[in-house]
Amino acid sequence: MSDLVKCLVWDLDDTLWGGVLLEHDATAPHPEARRVLRRLDERGIVHAVASRSEAALATAHLDAHGLSEMFCSLQIGWGAKSAAVRRIAEELNIGLAAIAFVDNDPVERAEVAAALPEVRCYAAEELASLPDRPEFTPAVVTADARDRRKRYLAEQVRRHSASTFEGSDAEFLAGLGLVMTVRRAGAADLERAHELTVRTNQLNTTGRTFDSDELRELSASPRHEVLIASLRDRFGDYGVIGLAVSEFRGDDAALLLLLMSCRVMSRGVGGALLAHLIDRARARGQRAVAEFVATPANRVMLVTLRFAGFAMLEQRGERKLLAHDGSTAVPNTGHVLMRAPDAPLPPGDLVSGLLRQAARVPERTALVSGDRRLSYRELDSGTAELAARLVGAGVRPGDVVLCQLSQGADTLVAMLAALRAGAAWWLVDPGRTEAQVQRLLDQIHCTAVVYDASEPPAWLPRASCDVHDAATTRSGLTVSRLPRAASAPHGGPGDVVQHEEPTSDPVAGDRAVEPARRDHSAPVPATPAGDSTARDAVRPVPAPVSGAWPPPSSAPAYVITTSGSTGTPKAVVVSRANLAAMIAGRNYPYTDGELVTLSTCPLTADASMLFAPWALTVGGTVVVPTHRELPDAAAVAALAERTRVSHLIATPSYYRLLLDALITPSVVALAGEQVPTALAVRHHERLPNTLLLNEYGPTEATVTCVWHTVEAGAAPEIVPIGTAMPGNSALVLGPDLRPGRDGELYLGGDQIAQGYAGDPGRTATRFVADPAAGEPGARMYRTGDLARRNDSGDLEFLGRRDGQVQIRGARVELPAVEAVLESHPEVAHAVALMIETADQPSQLVAYIVPVAPGAPPTRRALARHCAEHLAAMEIPARFVRIGTLPIAAAGKLDEAALRAAADGPALPSPARDGWTARELELGALWSAALEHDDFDRADSFFEVGGNSHSVVHLHLRLEQRWPGALRVGQLFDLHTLAAQAEALEEALAAEPAAGAANSTQAFEL
Known part of the structure; x- marks a missing residue:
C-alpha cells in the first residue's frame, strides 16, 4: 500500500455539507470542509466525489458555492460507492492504494472497504484532522504538485475533445501538438524527481525510489546522469512527467530507472523518451541498455522497452538487462516533438x-x-x-x-x-x-x-x-x-x-x-x-x-x-541549439543522391541557410553562386540547370527573374518578401510538378520558422505564410497581448535567437517572456509585423502597414496593382511603390520590365489595362521603364534603387502630328501636371494618371498662362485635352467682346 494519498474521494450529504439535498435541508459546505479542500489541493492531493444523489441537483449546489472546480471527477448517482471509487481511479489513472474515501455513513465506508481493501476510509468526523495525518502530508510540495488539479481538469477537456474527434486515435494524438522537453535535473527539480519515484508504480522500470540526497549525488557524479522530462500540448502543460537515471559503464549507458507519470499513459510518450535516450547514448559512442525489475504493477514498462527495440541480454531472477543496437528506430514517436536544450549533440547539429x-x-x-x-x-x-x-x-x-x-x-x-x-x-x-x-x-x-x-x-x-x-x-x-x-x-x-x-x-x-x-x-x-x-x-x-x-x-x-x-x-x-533546431525542423521531400540545393541569397543573409545546412546533414550537394554570378540572374539560372538543382531558395523578386529559365527543381521555397498571388499562379503554370513553399521568419527566429505549401489552382488575395514549423510557435496578439484574429505576430520556440550582440536594452525589448510556453526562461520574439489568421487557421502576413498604402484617403494594395500590370502581355515584371517628395503629394509609381525591351508598351495602354481591373486611385500616376528588377545585397528587391530611378526613361508617347497650336500649348501644361507625355488629344486626363491633386496643379498653370479662362470645375467635366482646348479657344475668343460690352455699359452709365 502506498504511504501517500493522491486523491481524496468525498461523500456530499452530511459530509461536505450538512443536510440532504433531496430533503431540501442541505446547508452551505462546512467551513472546515472548505479548509481541508484547499489545504490538500495546495499539497497536490486531488479531490473527487462519490455520492448518492441526483447529479444535476448536486452539481448545481457545488456550482452555487464555487466548489465545482475543486473536484477532478464527479461520480454522482445511485450505484454502489465502491463502483464509483473504482471509476474515479480509472478516470484519473490513480492506483486504488493511493485513494482515500471520507463518508459520514459507516455502512457506506464498510461497503467500500470490503470491495476495495486498498482504499483507506475515514469517517466525516475525522475530516478536520486529515491534513495533519502523515499519509496526507508529503515531505515536499513541488510546483508540479500545486498545479496537479488544473492538469487533471485540462485532461478532462482533452478527453472530451477526443470523444468528439471523428478521426482515429493516431490522428488525434498527432493533432495534440505534444512537446517533450528533456533536460538535466537541477537542484530545484530533485524534490519533484523524488516525488515521481515515490508516486509512480505502473510506469516504472525497476520500482526503485531515490530520495533527494541520492538524486543530488547521482546528478553530481560524472558516471551518472539524471534527466527529467516535461510535457505540454495545445490544451496545456502536464508539468514534469518523466525521470531517467543512467549510469555510464564503459561502452554502455545503462538505465537504472525510467519512469513516466501515469497521467500520460495514453499519450504514447514513453517511446519518444526512450528514442531520445538511445540517441544520446549513440552520440557519446555508447550502447543504450536498460535494467528491468518486475513488480506487481509495472509489466507495461517491459512491453514498452521491447516495443522500442530493446532485446534481452541476460536475466538473473527478477532482474533483466536489455540492450538496444542503436540502429533500429523506435516506432510511433512522430507525434511527439522532442526538445533537449542541453543535449551535447542535438539531432540537427x-x-x-x-x-x-x-x-x-x-x-x-x-x-x-x-x-x-x-x-x-x-x-x-x-x-x-x-x-x-x-x-x-x-x-x-x-x-x-x-x-x-x-x-x-x-x-x-x-x-x-x-x-x-x-x-x-x-x-x-x-x-x-x-x-x-x-x-x-x-x-x-x-x-x-x-x-x-x-x-x-x-x-x-x-x-x-x-x-x-x-x-x-x-x-x-x-x-x-x-x-x-x-x-x-x-x-x-x-x-x-x-x-x-x-x-x-x-x-x-x-x-x-x-x-x-x-x-x-x-x-x-x-x-x-x-x-x-x-x-x-x-x-x-x-x-x-x-x-x-x-x-x-x-x-x-x-x-x-x-x-x-x-x-x-x-x-x-x-x-x-537554434541552428540545430532549424535543421531538425526541415522536412523537405528529397531523393538520396539527387538532392542539390541552391540559394539566390548571399551567404551574408540568413535565408541562404534555409536549405544548405540541412542538405549537408543528409548527404546533399550545396551549390553556392560566386560573388560574380550572384547579381546576374541569367548566370544563376544557367548554374541551376547545369548542376541540376532540385531545391531552390529565392526571394520572390529574384524568382521572377529565374522562373522562365528553370526546369529541374522539385522544390522551390520563397522567403524574405511577400509572395504575390500572380507569381504563385505563374509558378504552377510554368512548373506544375514543383512543390512551392512560402516561408517566413525574421533573422531573430533563425532563418524561417513558419511555412505554407502554396497549392495549384488557389489564387487567394494574400498568399498565406502558413503555420509554425515543428518546435516553434506563432501567436497573433493584440495590444493587450491576448490572442486574436488580427494583431502583431509573436514567435516562440526552439529557434528564437539569443539576442543582439552588445545591446541588452534592445534584446530585452524585442525578446520577451513567453508565458504560454510553460517553461521557466522561455522567450518569444516580437516581430513588429502584422498578421491575421484566415478561416483555415493559416497566418497571413500583412506587413508593417497591412500591406497597403494610403492614396488620397483610400487604401490600395500594392500586390494587387502589380498583379494587374503583370497580366498585361507586354509586361514581364512590375513593381509598384509609393513615392513621396517634399514638393509633391505621394504618388503611386509603377516600374515596368518589358517583355521586349526594344518595344515596351505605351503608358496609355498600361493605364487603360489598369482601368479595366482597378479603381481609379489604384492606377499608377507614373510608369517607369527599367531593364531588370534591382536586387539588393540580401537578395531582396532593392527599393532604394527603384526610388532613385523614379525619373527614369519614359514609356513611348504618341505622336502629336495634326495637333493645333493651342492643343500643343495646352499639352505642355498637361505634361507638367502629369509628369509624362504619354497622352493623346482624346485621352481622359484621369485615365492617363491625373487625379484631384494634379487637376489643381493643371488649373494653376492655366491661370498663370490664361487667367480666368477656365474654372477648375470645368476641368473635371471637360477631361480630354481636345475638349479643354476647344473650351479655352471659346473663352479666349469671347474675351474681347466681353471687354467691349463692359466698356459700353460703363459709358452708358
Whole structure:
C-alpha cells in the first residue's frame, strides 16, 4: 500500500455539507470542509466525489458555492460507492492504494472497504484532522504538485475533445501538438524527481525510489546522469512527467530507472523518451541498455522497452538487462516533438551531421562553387584543417571568428571550420567599409579573422598583417588572431550577447562553463592558412577539434547582421541549439543522391541557410553562386540547370527573374518578401510538378520558422505564410497581448535567437517572456509585423502597414496593382511603390520590365489595362521603364534603387502630328501636371494618371498662362485635352467682346 494519498474521494450529504439535498435541508459546505479542500489541493492531493444523489441537483449546489472546480471527477448517482471509487481511479489513472474515501455513513465506508481493501476510509468526523495525518502530508510540495488539479481538469477537456474527434486515435494524438522537453535535473527539480519515484508504480522500470540526497549525488557524479522530462500540448502543460537515471559503464549507458507519470499513459510518450535516450547514448559512442525489475504493477514498462527495440541480454531472477543496437528506430514517436536544450549533440547539429555524411558517402559531391567541387571527404578534411589553425590562433569554444571573404567555396569552408572549432562564424562581405566593420566590432568581440590573402581587410591592424608570408599560403586563406584593440573591449564568449545566463556543460553537468580569459593587449602574428609550422603545432583532425568540446548548445553558432532597412544594422546571435533546431525542423521531400540545393541569397543573409545546412546533414550537394554570378540572374539560372538543382531558395523578386529559365527543381521555397498571388499562379503554370513553399521568419527566429505549401489552382488575395514549423510557435496578439484574429505576430520556440550582440536594452525589448510556453526562461520574439489568421487557421502576413498604402484617403494594395500590370502581355515584371517628395503629394509609381525591351508598351495602354481591373486611385500616376528588377545585397528587391530611378526613361508617347497650336500649348501644361507625355488629344486626363491633386496643379498653370479662362470645375467635366482646348479657344475668343460690352455699359452709365 502506498504511504501517500493522491486523491481524496468525498461523500456530499452530511459530509461536505450538512443536510440532504433531496430533503431540501442541505446547508452551505462546512467551513472546515472548505479548509481541508484547499489545504490538500495546495499539497497536490486531488479531490473527487462519490455520492448518492441526483447529479444535476448536486452539481448545481457545488456550482452555487464555487466548489465545482475543486473536484477532478464527479461520480454522482445511485450505484454502489465502491463502483464509483473504482471509476474515479480509472478516470484519473490513480492506483486504488493511493485513494482515500471520507463518508459520514459507516455502512457506506464498510461497503467500500470490503470491495476495495486498498482504499483507506475515514469517517466525516475525522475530516478536520486529515491534513495533519502523515499519509496526507508529503515531505515536499513541488510546483508540479500545486498545479496537479488544473492538469487533471485540462485532461478532462482533452478527453472530451477526443470523444468528439471523428478521426482515429493516431490522428488525434498527432493533432495534440505534444512537446517533450528533456533536460538535466537541477537542484530545484530533485524534490519533484523524488516525488515521481515515490508516486509512480505502473510506469516504472525497476520500482526503485531515490530520495533527494541520492538524486543530488547521482546528478553530481560524472558516471551518472539524471534527466527529467516535461510535457505540454495545445490544451496545456502536464508539468514534469518523466525521470531517467543512467549510469555510464564503459561502452554502455545503462538505465537504472525510467519512469513516466501515469497521467500520460495514453499519450504514447514513453517511446519518444526512450528514442531520445538511445540517441544520446549513440552520440557519446555508447550502447543504450536498460535494467528491468518486475513488480506487481509495472509489466507495461517491459512491453514498452521491447516495443522500442530493446532485446534481452541476460536475466538473473527478477532482474533483466536489455540492450538496444542503436540502429533500429523506435516506432510511433512522430507525434511527439522532442526538445533537449542541453543535449551535447542535438539531432540537427551541423558538425555531427557533416561528419556522418563524410563517413557514409565520402566521395559524393558536397559543395559546388565556381570551378571548384569538393567531396564530403574533402570538405571534412578542409574544414578540420582550417579549424585546427583557428585553435592554434587561440580560438576556443564560444568565441567568434570573423570571416571577411567574397562569396565562394572558401566562404562556406571558413564558416564550417569556425563551427568545428567550437566557435561562431560572422561573415562580412569585403565590400563593407572600414567604418561599418569597426562599428560592428564595437559590438562583437572577435578572436580571429579569416580572409583572402589577396584582399587583407583595410581595418586589420598592420601588426597582424606584416608577418604574413604569402609564399607559404596554398589556399589563399589567412587566419589572424585579433588584438584586443581591433575588437570590442570585452573578453570571452559571454560578450557576444549581453543577457547573462548560466550555461550547462552537457558532459560535466550543470557546472558553469568558464571561458578562458586571454590577454588581448598585444598584437598577435597572423597564422597563414598554409603555414607548415601551424600544421605541426595543431594537427588537422577529421573529428571536432579537441579542447572544451563539445561546446554547450547555448554557445553561439553564428552572428549575422540584419540589413538595417529599418535603422542601424543589428548583430543577431544565433546559438548552436537554434541552428540545430532549424535543421531538425526541415522536412523537405528529397531523393538520396539527387538532392542539390541552391540559394539566390548571399551567404551574408540568413535565408541562404534555409536549405544548405540541412542538405549537408543528409548527404546533399550545396551549390553556392560566386560573388560574380550572384547579381546576374541569367548566370544563376544557367548554374541551376547545369548542376541540376532540385531545391531552390529565392526571394520572390529574384524568382521572377529565374522562373522562365528553370526546369529541374522539385522544390522551390520563397522567403524574405511577400509572395504575390500572380507569381504563385505563374509558378504552377510554368512548373506544375514543383512543390512551392512560402516561408517566413525574421533573422531573430533563425532563418524561417513558419511555412505554407502554396497549392495549384488557389489564387487567394494574400498568399498565406502558413503555420509554425515543428518546435516553434506563432501567436497573433493584440495590444493587450491576448490572442486574436488580427494583431502583431509573436514567435516562440526552439529557434528564437539569443539576442543582439552588445545591446541588452534592445534584446530585452524585442525578446520577451513567453508565458504560454510553460517553461521557466522561455522567450518569444516580437516581430513588429502584422498578421491575421484566415478561416483555415493559416497566418497571413500583412506587413508593417497591412500591406497597403494610403492614396488620397483610400487604401490600395500594392500586390494587387502589380498583379494587374503583370497580366498585361507586354509586361514581364512590375513593381509598384509609393513615392513621396517634399514638393509633391505621394504618388503611386509603377516600374515596368518589358517583355521586349526594344518595344515596351505605351503608358496609355498600361493605364487603360489598369482601368479595366482597378479603381481609379489604384492606377499608377507614373510608369517607369527599367531593364531588370534591382536586387539588393540580401537578395531582396532593392527599393532604394527603384526610388532613385523614379525619373527614369519614359514609356513611348504618341505622336502629336495634326495637333493645333493651342492643343500643343495646352499639352505642355498637361505634361507638367502629369509628369509624362504619354497622352493623346482624346485621352481622359484621369485615365492617363491625373487625379484631384494634379487637376489643381493643371488649373494653376492655366491661370498663370490664361487667367480666368477656365474654372477648375470645368476641368473635371471637360477631361480630354481636345475638349479643354476647344473650351479655352471659346473663352479666349469671347474675351474681347466681353471687354467691349463692359466698356459700353460703363459709358452708358
